[in-house]
Amino acid sequence: MQASTVTNTNQDSWGGGGAKPLDAGYGKLMMWFFIVSDALTFSGFLVAYGFSRFKNIDSWPIADEVFHHFPFLHGVDAPMYYVALMTFILIFSSVTMVLAVDAGHNNNKNRVAFYMLLTIIGGAIFVGSQAWEWKNFIKGDYGAIEIQNGEILQFYDLKKQKRISIDEFYISSNQERITHDDNVGIWYQSEAKLPEITLNEVMTGFNNDMNLTVRLEKLDETGHKIVLSRDEAEIKLSSATRVVKGANLIRNEYGNPLFADFFFFITGFHGFHVFSGVILNIIIFINVLLGTYEKRGHYDMVEKVGLYWHFVDLVWVFVFTFFYLV
């Protein structure tokens, strides 16, 4: 095992492991120290999320309203089921990883390879699911209006007593405004991509249907978004500046920009960990198939990468709680 360290001493070292400190190999110890530091990085991110949330406690977006998609169930309101499924997939791939480590302790090459393959598949499904989640988040579904002071106003149908998408009520102006590119203007300036629905079209649609009103970012005492009366909504909307559809790092239709920023950053950083975990697993898988560890006489590398993989699972358990549940 200790290919490069001297182990011929008979002295007991510290930490209670005979000749080996803490009774753990060098690589395993280093993996543990990396995990501890990475755990602190992630807790830094999650605590920063908590900070921003406590700072905007009366106007934070409601996760159930944001993440309510499920594959093949279009238009069905299914909050959290999909993330719960993702959590289960990741925990399950963690289990196949432990089984691979266990098979490694018994020097059973075929079983290690089989369980490693299952782990890789689980990880790939998870990364794919996260990409789908991002797609829905970026695309958005209801659309909203941003007003002068930066507030996001979402539309609400008083008759049906539920939210309404801007796609459902805007009135097309039948005008086409072509995106201004730098090759046609005098000052060689271009503009950002135009929204598919303009502010004017939304406002015409709004003025046309008296049942429509807006919802504020602010929450009432019961934790629901405050719905304004029609008159109040008209005053608010008089300072409308743009249509917001979906999410990016600058603004999003769900409310506070920080919400989307933390979503992209935390789940993105975690997704990157899963991705690199899958790559490491593939490398180990190939090595197992080639018989590298069988020749070496032990499967410690599987155990080390396994520790990393479980850590990724562990982080997801916390992200799941603090982003989707709490």
Place this chain on the structure above:
Amino acid sequence: MAEQKHKLEIFRGRLKFKSNVQKIWGVLVFLSIVTAVEVALGIIKPPVLLNYFLGVKILNWLFIIMTIIKAYYITWDFMHVRDEKPFLKNTIVVPLLILIPFLLFILLYEGSYIFDIMFDGLKTWNFDIY
């Protein structure tokens, strides 16, 4: 390596498994049950649990406790910290147990302080037209 010892009981010895593989499946069942309870609570949101306790909803306290329980079983059984020497266990767990609650306390306290300032301070932060 083949003769490596595994501790096979969980729940403080109340449940003892025959082999390591069996223990892994047992822990998976336990973790799945906890996750299912979390999701069920998150969807039903029982009104009783929406009351506040120490500034946080009881429901959210339950979520946090269940998360920590899950984290414990993932590290102890999947990352087999249960089989490590006590010295290594402490090396891993103690720094996290000291630093994370510390950071959590400072930033969450500061966050709610800033909220209070912006909420009932003398200045306005929102230059809305009305």
